[in-house]
Amino acid sequence: MPSQNYYDVTDWNQGNPYEDIGEVINSIIADIKSRQTDTNVNQGGKPGAVIYIPPGDYPLLTQVVIDISYLKIMGSGHGFTSSSIRFNTPESEWVNWHEVWPGGSRILVELPAGVGTKESDGAAFYVARSGDPRISSVEFADFCIDGLHFVDDGSGNDDPENTYLNGKTGIYIASAQDSFRISGMGLVYLEHGVTVYNADALAIHNNFIAECGNCIELRGSGQASKVTDNLIGAGYRGYSIYAQNFGGLLITANNIFPRGKSSIHFSGVVRSSVSSNRFHSFYPGMLVFEGSCSENLVSANHFFREREPWGPMQPYNNGLDDLYGLLFISGDHNSIIANHISETIDTQYITPPGAKPVIIRVVSGQGNYISDNHVVATTEASQVQDATGSCFSTQVSSLLATQGLQALDVTTVQIEKESIQNTILDSGSDAQVVVDKAVNAFRSTPVPGLPV
Numbered sequence: 001m002p003s004q005n006y007y008d009v010t011d012w013n014q015g016n017p018y019e020d021i022g023e024v025i026n027s028i029i030a031d032i033k034s035r036q037t038d039t040n041v042n043q044g045g046k047p048g049a050v051i052y053i054p055p056g057d058y059p060l061l062t063q064v065v066i067d068i069s070y071l072k073i074m075g076s077g078h079g080f081t082s083s084s085i086r087f088n089t090p091e092s093e094w095v096n097w098h099e100v101w102p103g104g105s106r107i108l109v110e111l112p113a114g115v116g117t118k119e120s121d122g123a124a125f126y127v128a129r130s131g132d133p134r135i136s137s138v139e140f141a142d143f144c145i146d147g148l149h150f151v152d153d154g155s156g157n158d159d160p161e162n163t164y165l166n167g168k169t170g171i172y173i174a175s176a177q178d179s180f181r182i183s184g185m186g187l188v189y190l191e192h193g194v195t196v197y198n199a200d201a202l203a204i205h206n207n208f209i210a211e212c213g214n215c216i217e218l219r220g221s222g223q224a225s226k227v228t229d230n231l232i233g234a235g236y237r238g239y240s241i242y243a244q245n246f247g248g249l250l251i252t253a254n255n256i257f258p259r260g261k262s263s264i265h266f267s268g269v270v271r272s273s274v275s276s277n278r279f280h281s282f283y284p285g286m287l288v289f290e291g292s293c294s295e296n297l298v299s300a301n302h303f304f305r306e307r308e309p310w311g312p313m314q315p316y317n318n319g320l321d322d323l324y325g326l327l328f329i330s331g332d333h334n335s336i337i338a339n340h341i342s343e344t345i346d347t348q349y350i351t352p353p354g355a356k357p358v359i360i361r362v363v364s365g366q367g368n369y370i371s372d373n374h375v376v377a378t379t380e381a382s383q384v385q386d387a388t389g390s391c392f393s394t395q396v397s398s399l400l401a402t403q404g405l406q407a408l409d410v411t412t413v414q415i416e417k418e419s420i421q422n423t424i425l426d427s428g429s430d431a432q433v434v435v436d437k438a439v440n441a442f443r444s445t446p447v448p449g450l451p452v
C-alpha cells in the first residue's frame with residue numbers, strides 16, 4: 001500500500017499548482033494535520049510528511065504556513081541562473097538565449113507587494129509555532145525560490161531591477177526551532193533569502209543564495225548552527241551572512257562572492273568560527289563584528305577586495321570608505337589568525353582620496369589575538385579591464401590579473417585607542433601597523449634585507 005505521507009503537488013485534489021502552489025501546499029499540510037492527530041500512538045504518531053515539487057514553474061500567490069514538525073518540502077533542482085545579468089542585458093538579445101528564466105523545481109513568488117504590512121507577509125514560506133516542544137526538523141531541499149523582480153526605490157535614477165528591494169522573503173522562520181535544514185536550494189531576486197529567528201542546531205548547507213538583497217539572516221539569538229558549503233552573494237545594500245546574539249555558529253567552506261555590503265556581519269556573536277571560506281568583495285567592511293563580538297575564531301579564510309569591474313553595477317557601493325577596515329572588529333578575545341587578504345585597487349578609486357586603506361581595524365574591546373595574517377595589497381591592472389564586456393569575462397579577467405601590479409601602501413592592522421591589551425604578531429611590518437605599544441603586544445613581520 002503506498003504511503004499517505006508522500007505528496008506530489010502535481011497530484012493533489014485541491015487547488016492547481018500551476019496557478020497557485022501556495023494554496024496546494026497549505027491544503028496538503030491541512031491534510032497531514034487532519035490525519036496525524038494523535039501525539040502518541042505506539043511511541044509515534046506524528047511522522048510528518050514529504051511534499052514533492054517536480055521540475056516545473058509554479059507561481060505562488062498564497063503564503064505557505066508551516067506549523068508541523070518533520071515536514072520536508074523538496075524538489076529536483078535548484079535551477080539558479082543569473083537574473084542580474086539578464087536584466088542588465090538588452091531585452092532584444094533575449095530571443096537568442098537558450099533559456100531566459102531560472103529552472104529546476106521553481107517557485108515564482110507572486111505575493112502582492114504590500115506597503116506598510118509586516119515584513120513576514122512577503123515570505124513565500126512562513127514557519128511559526130508556539131508552545132512545546134519547539135518545532136523540529138522542517139526541511140527545505142533542492143528547489144528554487146525566485147522573487148522575479150526588484151522594484152523602484154523611488155530614487156529616480158536606479159534601474160528598478162538593480163535595487164535589491166521587493167519586500168519578498170524566500171523562507172521566514174519566526175519562532176524558535178530545532179534541527180531545521182535548508183539544503184540544495186536556489187534563492188534568487190528576493191529582498192531576503194532566508195530569515196531565521198532563534199535558531200538551534202540549524203544547518204544551511206550547499207545552497208545557492210545569490211542576487212538577493214540579503215542572503216542569510218540569523219536574528220534574535222541562537223546556538224550551535226552551521227552555514228557551510230554555500231555559494232552566496234547579496235546585493236550592495238544587504239548582508240550575505242548576518243548573525244545576531246549567536247553562540248556556537250560555524251561558518252565554513254562557503255564561497256561568498258560580491259556584492260553584499262558585507263560578506264559576514266556579526267552583532268553580539270560569540271564563540272563562533274569563520275574558517276576556510278573564500279570571500280570576494282567590491283567594498284570595505286567585508287567582515288564586520290559590531291556591538292561586542294567575543295572569543296570568535298577567524299582563521300584560514302581567503303579575502304579578496306577589488307573595485308567593481310562590471311559596468312552596470314559600478315554606480316553602486318556600500319558607502320564605506322577605505323579607512324573603515326576590510327575587517328572591522330569590535331569585541332574581546334577574538335582570534336584573527338592565518339588569513340590571506342588580497343586587496344587590489346587603483347589609487348584613484350580609494351576613498352577618501354589619498355587615504356591609506358586599513359585592512360584589519362580593531363575599534364574596541366581587549367585581548368584580541370591577531371597573528372600571521374598575510375596581506376597582499378596592490379594597485380589593479382586597470383588596462384586589462386573592459387567594463388563593457390560580458391559580465392563573466394569582465395569579472396574573470398579582473399580576478400585573474402596578478403601581473404604588472406604595483407605594491408599599494410596600506411595599514412595592515414590598526415588598533416584604535418579604545419582597544420587595549422591586544423596581541424599583534426607577524427601581520428605587518430613596523431610601518432604597516434598602527435598600534436600603541438604601551439598597551440598592546442606587537443611583533444612586526446620581518447622585512448627582507450632589514451635586521452629583525
Ligand SMILES: OC[C@H]1O[C@@]2(CO[C@]3(CO)O[C@H](CO)[C@@H](O)[C@@H]3O2)[C@@H](O)[C@@H]1O
Nearest residue numbers: 082084085210211233257258259391395
Ligand atoms: O560569480 C558568481 C555569481 O555572480 C553572478 C554574476 O555576476 C553578478 C552580476 O550582478 O555579479 C556578482 C558577482 O560578482 C553577482 O552576485 C552576480 O551574479 C552569477 O551569475 C554567478 O553565479
